[in-house]
């Protein structure tokens with residue numbers, strides 16, 4: 471039998487306990503023995519919940535109990551999660567976490583400790599919720615050089631943008647619904663400002679490059695400025711708006727960014743809706759692969775956490791996860807990336823057409839029915855740097871959204 475401790479009895483932590491109980495039979499079979507939750511560490515009490523008798527408030531009980539072989543961290547945030555995870559690893563305990571902020575910031579150090587101790591630091595649930603992506607990258611796509619990786623990595627914003635697209639709903643209204651459904655992070659800024667997506671693409675890039683990709687280096691723009699009106703233009707153009715994470719290789723470097731994009735109907739990510747996530751991988755030998763599924767929520771995320779617990783229970787004295795080193799990977803600046811841009815501006819399209827064509831090449835004019843005194847254009851293909859320079863000469867611009875090929 472393997473005794474484990476779960477730190478944090480919130481949405482994911484309580485999901486972990488539920489998955490372990492509901493699927494006890496198959497889990498015991500696959501883990502070569504029972505997995506027993508000996509402690510749940512939380513500041514709160516849960517009177518009336520059967521878990522209460524296993525609740526402890528003191529981390530020292532967990533870290534000093536030699537019977538605990540695996541510690542599950544589902545607290546979120548950096549502190550005290552970082553201190554507790556590091557101390558657990560140093561005490562020789564396998565650690566499983568769903569905490570992308572922790573992995574993105576301290577992954578290299580924690581992986582190095584796990585490797586030195588011949589134990590596991592596993593974090594499948596930190597990217598793509600219930601979708602297996604980190605282990606496939608580590609164990610299946612090993613013959614390839616990954617040329618491109620990215621996709622829709624945040625369930626909350628995808629749910630919100632889907633509602634805005636199909637129901638013409640307002641941003642504030644859909645954010646409240648996403649929070650009520652338990653998709654959003656503790657701090658909604660992490661979702662809507664793109665910080666959560668940024669940390670997830672940083673983890674994917676670090677794995678692909680084998681070096682530390684600092685999330686602070688990734689250009690990140692969220693969806694807070696995306697309006698119902700933007701969505702009207704997207705619809706008129708036969709497109710939708712998605713929050714896209716993308717990382718493309720150029721030699722031994724990658725260019726990574728997170729931003730809302732206009733996406734055509736023919737794009738493979740166009741129909742990834744609601745809370746679903748999809749991760750797109752392009753290998754130099756494999757070609758394209760997509761990993762699609764439930765990207766957030768209690769049970770899907772807990773399913774990935776428990777799968778890691780099973781892995782650690784089967785291999786308690788091996789490091790199953792490859793690693794990335796603390797060496798910093800250098801990213802290419804986004805200013806050199808070429809693409810088209812959707813631009814909304816005040817005024818009359820016919821009057822400005824010549825000046826716009828001189829600045830942005832061959833443009834396509836868009837109008838959204840019901841919106842007066844403004845219009846939209848899609849520019850020709852140009853680098854982000856050139857676009858920014860040209861846009862400075864048009865103070866009437868009210869919005870710019872990148873267009874994905």
Ligand code: HSE
Pocket residue numbers: 596598599623624625626627653654655661666765766767
């Ligand atoms: N808030 C995150 C999301 C949870 O919406 O995707 C899963 O990481």
